[in-house]
Structure formats: C-alpha cells, structure tokens
Amino acid sequence: MADLLPDVRFKVAVASVKGGVGKSTVTANLAVALARLGYAVGLMDADIYGPSQQMMMGVDEKPYVDKHDHRLLPIQRHGVWVATLGALMDPDRPAVWRGPMLMKAVDQLVAGVRWGRLDFLLVDLPPGTGDVQLSLSQRIAISGAVVVTTPQEVALLDARKGIAMFQKVGVPILGILENMSYHLCAQCGHEEAIFKRGGGRQMAERLGVPFLGEIPLDAGVVIGGDSGRPVVAFAPDSAAARICVSAAEAVARTLGSSKGP
Numbered sequence: 034m035a036d037l038l039p040d041v042r043f044k045v046a047v048a049s050v051k052g053g054v055g056k057s058t059v060t061a062n063l064a065v066a067l068a069r070l071g072y073a074v075g076l077m078d079a080d081i082y083g084p085s086q087q088m089m090m091g092v093d094e095k096p097y098v099d100k101h102d103h104r105l106l107p108i109q110r111h112g113v114w115v116a117t118l119g120a121l122m123d124p125d126r127p128a129v130w131r132g133p134m135l136m137k138a139v140d141q142l143v144a145g146v147r148w149g150r151l152d153f154l155l156v157d158l159p160p161g162t163g164d165v166q167l168s169l170s171q172r173i174a175i176s177g178a179v180v181v182t183t184p185q186e187v188a189l190l191d192a193r194k195g196i197a198m199f200q201k202v203g204v205p206i207l208g209i210l211e212n213m214s215y216h217l218c219a220q221c222g223h224e225e226a227i228f229k230r231g232g233g234r235q236m237a238e239r240l241g242v243p244f245l246g247e248i249p250l251d252a253g254v255v256i257g258g259d260s261g262r263p264v265v266a267f268a269p270d271s272a273a274a275r276i277c278v279s280a281a282e283a284v285a286r287t288l289g290s291s292k293g294p
Contacts, residue, residue, distance in 0.1 A: 036174045037143050040150045041075070043176040043288050045207065046169070046199070051191035052083075052160040055212040056181045058258050059248065060157040061089040062274070063179070065265040066281035068112030072152040072290070075107060075114040079169060080159040081138050084119030091261025092117060104147040111266045116146045139168050152290065170202045176288055177207035179245065179280075184214055184232040192233075196240060206242040207284050209233045214247035217272055224249070243287065245280040248273050 038044065047063065049056035057080060064076045078086035086092070090110040097106045107114040118138060148154060156175070159165050169175070178199045182192035196206055211233030216225045227250065237244035248254075251273040257264040265274045 038148060038154065038173050041148060041154045042152050043290070044154045044156060044173050045284060045288075046156045046158055046166075046175050046178040046204065047181065048158040048166065048178055048195050048199070049181045049188075049192065050160055050195035050198075051182075051188050054181055054183045054188055055248075055254075056160075057085045057089060057157050058254060058263075059179075059181045059210055059212055059277070060155055061086060061258070061263045062254075062265045062277040063281050063284070064113045064153075064155045065111045065263045066274075066278040067153050067155075067285065069265065069269070069278070070281060070285065072285070073114075073150060074112065075116070075148050075151045075154040077142050077146075077154060077156045078115070078117030078119060079139065079142055079156050079165060081118065081165055082159055084117045086115055086117040086157060087119040088261060089258045089263060090115045090117075092119075093261070099147055102147070104145055105141075106147055110261070111263060114148070114151070116142060116148075118142065136168055139165055139172065143169070143172050153285075166198065167202065170199075170204060175204045177205040177284070179207050179284065180209050181212055182209060182233050182236070183212055184226070184229040186232065189232045189236055192236065193240075196242070206240075207287050208243035208245035208280070209237045210245045210248065210280055212248045213250050215249050217249040217251060219252070243283065245283055246276040248276045 047060040064074050068074045078084045092108050107116040182188045216227050234244045253268045254264045254273050265277050
C-alpha cells in the first residue's frame with residue numbers, strides 16, 4: 034500500500050487503550066519537546082470521539098482550507114503543526130459516529146490535511162483497540178508506538194493489550210511512559226506514590242521494550258493543558274517537562290534521528 038504521507042519522515046502513534054491516563058496530555062508535551070529539540074513536528078488529533086488537542090495546544094480558531102486542493106491547513110502552536118477535528122466540532126455535542134462516518138473522519142485527518150514536510154507526526158489515538166487504530170495502522174506507515182499507562186494494574190492490563198495490538202499489525206513499540214507515577218510535593222520535593230509506582234517499568238522489562246520514564250503528578254501539567262500551554266512550553270525546567278524531553282530524545286534516537294537543539 035502506498036504511503037499517504039510520503040513527506041513525513043516518522044509517524045509515531047501515542048496510545049493508551051485505557052482512557053483517563055493522560056495520553057493526550059503526554060502526546061502534546063512530546064510534540065512540543067520534539068519541536069524544541071529542533072525537529073519539524075505535526076500533531077494529528079485522531080481521538081475522534083473526544084478530541085482535546087484544540088484545548089491543550091491552544092487552537093482557538095477554525096482551520097483554513099487551501100483554495101487549490103481544498104485540504105485543511107494545520108495551525109501552528111508552540112512550534113507544532115496541529116490538526117484536530119475538535120476545532121470543527123461543537124464542544125458540547127458528542128461525536129456519535131459509526132462505520133463509514135468514522136473512517137471518513139480518519140481519512141480527513143490523513144489525506145485531507147496538508148501536512149507538508151515533517152520530521153515527526155505524532156498521532157493521538159483514541160482509547161481502545163478498534164477501527165480507528167487499525168485503520169490508521171493500515172492507511173499510514175506508522176514508524177512506532179509510544180504506550181502511555183499509569184502504575185495501577187488495571188491500567189497496565191489495558192496497556193498490554195495495546196502493545197499486543199501494535200505487535201499484531203507489525204508496529205514497533207518505541208517505549209512505555211508511566212504517567213501520574215508519583216506526587217511531587219511543590220514545597221519540599223518529597224515523592225509519594227499515590228497510585229503505586231514502577232508498574233510501567235516492570236512491564237517494559239518483562240516485555241523487552243524500552244521504558245521512557247515516570248511523569249509525576251504536577252499541578253503545572255493540569256494548568257498548562259487547560260490553558261493551551263503544555264508544561265514543556267511554559268515550565269521547561271519542571272520535573273514533568275524534563276521527563277517528556279528525555280522521552281522525546283529517546284524516541285528520536287530509537288528511530289535513528291540525531292538532530293539536537
């Protein structure tokens with residue numbers, strides 16, 4: 034099958050399978066981190082049912098349509114080119130899509146957006162292991178996947194399913210990121226494992242895939258996501274931001290890119 038995005042060097046899927054683990058927040062920060070490392074980066078919000086990158090990346094306008102080929106033009110925020118159907122949807126209405134409509138939305142994000150030349154395109158996948166994930170894996174040549182989990186066993190169980198899904202369709206696992214790994218006290222720096230800790234690292238070791246780090250619970254992450262300023266952009270010296278940059282560097286190394294800041 035022909036590659037629909039030939040001008041994009043690496044396509045990286047970010048997945049969690051289980052909802053509520055901060056996958057979209059992690060995706061936004063990885064994208065900003067890669068841009069700060071000097072790469073040309075795009076962010077495709079393929080979380081069709083619950084797109085949130087318009088809020089997290091501060092996209093507050095409708096995308097423009099090119100007059101010649103009628104494709105959408107992504108909007109640049111924090112050095113990242115962003116395309117999200119959330120910018121076209123009523124935020125108070127659910128996306129009740131099935132079958133052909135769902136696939137049409139996926140095609141709009143892939144072929145209906147003028148992505149241009151990019152080093153990395155990060156794809157924020159919806160939770161689950163269904164049509165959107167499989168369709169994207171077939172429609173574009175995904176270079177690898179980053180799996181986001183939290184330390185609890187219930188999240189790790191679903192993360193393992195996601196890893197198995199990617200392996201089944203031949204997508205390499207670039208690594209596991211453990212989000213909300215521990216609470217870092219802003220006053221004294223004490224680390225407290227509210228949801229247990231270390232499950233992501235243990236799973237990575239057991240499955241023989243890279244472990245990309247532990248992102249702490251940090252109020253700055255929440256504030257940044259709600260205000261359209263990912264923590265890597267507005268608090269780059271924070272512990273959460275440093276882990277995201279480290280993870281972005283590891284992903285770039287694994288895929289064979291050595292460009293630095």
